[in-house]
Amino acid sequence: MTSRQNRTRDRAERGIPEATVARLPVYLRALHALQDRGVATVSSEELAAAAGVNSAKLRKDLSHLGSYGTRGVGYEVEYLVYQISRELGLTQDWVVAIIGVGNLGRALAGYGGFASRGFRVAGLLDADESVIGQEISGMTVEHIDRLEEIIAERGVSIVVIATPAAAAQTVCDRVVAAGVTSVLNFAPVVLTVPEGVDVRKVDLSIELQILAFHEQRKAGGPDGYDPMAGGVSGNGRASGYVEAVEA
Structure with missing residues (x-):
């Protein structure tokens, strides 16, 4: 069992709701902004306002992590960042491959926020011969034929699918068969995956x-x-x- 699967099991055993898990990255983003401003402690009301939720919901969410704050003081920003980062699995690097380097894929490859949040893009793949070999954000676009090889060699844990809709399911099937169980899907199609594979769909x-x-x-x-x-x-x-x- 992978460390990611262990964390998912541990969350289930501790009874952390999926809705809470979905809000943790929002809290983390707000906390990083506070850190950038040099803020050391924050009240639940202030953090809730920054995250766009009510303070009662925030306190309940953080209680699932065992963090209750200090009355009259609030939460220590640095420690709360660590707690949430650990819960989300961001205290280690996650290797990401992006499949499809059209306009969206190129934009994702050039996004500077991945590295600072614990994600390392280690592969850009496409089927278009005209883009194979191009340099994008310091990485060389490789042929989709090498997908399984790249996943195995570079320890890819998460795959981002930014292909046209017609190709997305086939790509997803190959990714899952290669052992990847986390997929971020930007293609305008609903992907079918087996149990145990997590797909997050982004549809602008x-x-x-x-x-x-x-x-x-x-x-x-x-x-x-x-x-x-x-x-x-x-x-x-x-x-x-x-x-x-x-x-």
């Missing part, structure tokens, strides 16, 4: 549709827009939002 179009829905509500009130304008379905709900939720 859905997020934009949800924001558009809220903009409509703010401008047009609870009853939405005129259906004749094409912005709302027959039941008065924004059609884009319905599609996003049902997806």
